[in-house]
Amino acid sequence: MSTTPAGHVARSTVRPNFETSRRTPLRTFLHTDDGVTIDSVYDPSRAVYDVSAQPAGHLAFVVAHGFTGDVDKPHVRRVIDAFAQYGAVVSFSFRGHGASGGLSTVGDKEVLDLAAAVRWARELGHTRVATVGFSMGGSVVLRHAALYRSGQEGRTEASSDAVVSVSAPARWYYRGTAPMRKLHWLVTRPEGRLVGRYGFRTRITHREWDPVPLSPVEAVPHIAPTPLLIVHGDRDGYFPVDHPRSLHEASDGHADLWMEPMGHAEHAADDELLGRIGDWAVGAAG
Template structure:
């Protein structure tokens, strides 16, 4: 894989000429620019491509899971299976999660993990890359698109708009998990998530600050009106920052992230991405 020091991906010599029909499912460990191994899975998808169509019709979804998820979790596999009906899918475990190396920085250096996954998708010959993130992953896809660019569409589901939010009981529990030694032990042994003990220095660009930098790539912001982690002022702030290049879906009765995303919503996300990416 070829990634420059800024995290941008470069096409491999395989390029879009690599035939879709020759791609097969595979699993590998990618390497980020800061030396972390990232457990990653590629599924060529079940979508049918027209062999006479130009390479721009070749779409891959790169899925960024939420905090304490990983590539083998059933809710992550369900998302991947749903999106595979619309194109190929790359899933991966963020640092500190599952079989990936390193320790979680809860959305900061995870941008480099996503950059590695996007680079792999490009190397496999996909002309269009869409990133789809949930919760922590939702904030990561926003920051990745702002800082590295080079993706064709961005979907952020259940993302916070700003850092250090403690306005709900679930977020107060999450802050205890991340900031306290006892909490990090619970994270390691209870949730299979290894969390870095260091505080952010410097504090990374916030999601709401990142959003205006994503244009011209189309952006979809999705949030449930029963999200127990982040109330509706978060998606509304993100949508306001996006302006005309963003779209907001407030989903009635939906809770938080992958667990709460119904199959119909995943289908609509797939349809939206196919129509907007490229």
């Protein structure tokens, strides 16, 4: 499949009608607003319905994976398959991950990747989009929802109608757990970035943030009125429970908070939880 010329609005160069696209998986490269190519996949809904009666605007999930994940990894595919029971799914590899171009900025410029994927879902005919992110992706969906919230002039094409953040950090530079200290070594040390490149297929920038981007907890107050669900495990080895509680408190009662008996991100989210998230998104994105 050919790709869009750099600098154009993120879109697939194939322009399928919705009746076809919702039955046939599609794969293409999208282009972000800063010109990075993003490997992206569209999976049609597997929900049982009368296709001829289904309106073109039915729900699409846009899945944002965690750090070192990509669209082809089994734990990401399992999440995609679960949400496809509730609606169509757009998934993608963040910059620097898998077959996508660019370098990972570990949650900063990745907001542009998510915006490109949301625009593509809307191009395919979906008028309702729920963004669901895990770990790093969880921080990205929060920041995206604040920066691209509905009603901002020129940004509604890329905004979401419901947001689910799973296992996300509340604040940057957290090193209070052993896994996060290892992650900081991976990101900040030259030898760590080599491990990321060759061990995890993740290419990480050596540049420090400048300026430091809006943190997840700073983003949350700006998400309303978009429905928001915060999901976190009480056994999360990366981010302890003060992180989701801080996010929930910052929402001033707007967000739903689910504390679950689980560990961290996609690997820990079982099918039952993913099903409940799917149900919540269907109702919230209404």
